[in-house]
Amino acid sequence: xxxxxxxxxxxxxxxxxxxxxxxxxxxxxxxxxxxxxxxxxxxxxxxxxxxxxxxxxxxxxxxxxxxxxxxxxxxxxxxxxxxxxxxxxxxxxxxxxxxxxxxxxxxxxxxx
Amino acid sequence: xxxxxxxxxxxxxxxxxxxxxxxxxxxxxxxxxxxxxxxxxxxxxxxxxxxxxxxxxxxxxxxxxxxxxxxxxxxxxxxxxxxxxxxxxxxxxxxxxxxxxxxxxxxxxxx
Numbered sequence: 001x002x003x004x005x006x007x008x009x010x011x012x013x014x015x016x017x018x019x020x021x022x023x024x025x026x027x028x029x030x031x032x033x034x035x036x037x038x039x040x041x042x043x044x045x046x047x048x049x050x051x052x053x054x055x056x057x058x059x060x061x062x063x064x065x066x067x068x069x070x071x072x073x074x075x076x077x078x079x080x081x082x083x084x085x086x087x088x089x090x091x092x093x094x095x096x097x098x099x100x101x102x103x104x105x106x107x108x109x110x111x112x
Numbered sequence: 113x114x115x116x117x118x119x120x121x122x123x124x125x126x127x128x129x130x131x132x133x134x135x136x137x138x139x140x141x142x143x144x145x146x147x148x149x150x151x152x153x154x155x156x157x158x159x160x161x162x163x164x165x166x167x168x169x170x171x172x173x174x175x176x177x178x179x180x181x182x183x184x185x186x187x188x189x190x191x192x193x194x195x196x197x198x199x200x201x202x203x204x205x206x207x208x209x210x211x212x213x214x215x216x217x218x219x220x221x222x223x
Contacts, residue, residue: 033211035213041215042213043201043213045211048210048211056209056210058210090156092156100146100161105155
């Protein structure tokens with residue numbers, strides 16, 4: 001059974017640009033959530049999707065957005081990138097909301 | 113704002129010794145607690161999902177307990193091995209809302 005797949009693994013962008021990250025969940029998982037990890041910080045919750053609907057959103061500015069498609073694949077978008085957006089972005093899937101998470105390998109985003 | 117505290121922040125343990133660490137959280141409106149292990153250069157891996165007060169879970173040499181009335185969970189590792197070196201994260205869901213992670217306990221096993 002394939003795990004959670006995140007693409008790309010590494011990304012370098014400059015301030016002001018936008019970026020789209022992709023996440024393919026485990027087959028059959030309908031919930032996808034996104035997290036940001038920065039040095040010295042714990043995993044910070046970005047948002048969670050279930051059946052194409054955003055169910056929860058973390059305390060991030062509106063520049064951070066996401067969506068989920070009918071096949072449960074999810075994308076997150078960050079517009080007008082700032083230096084502070086440099087982080088590891090992890091996607092996780094679960095059968096449903098509240099169940100244990102299966103994490104992808106993450107996308108390491110560097111904003112220069 | 114839900115605050116999840118993990119202690120200690122880091123821990124060095126001799127191989128073969130047993131160890132434990134704590135996750136503390138507000139006891140009101142508790143829904144579930146998750147424990148994850150995050151090894152360097154890998155993805156976080158789920159250890160346990162716990163929902164009931166008094167719950168005890170075990171996976172090999174690792175076990176966890178949950179006290180929802182007083183708002184804490186303990187994770188125990190018996191007979192630590194080098195492969196146990198990792199950051200251990202706990203996360204809480206309150207009222208079926210978003211998962212909030214603690215900062216983690218970084219465990220290093222000295223051979």
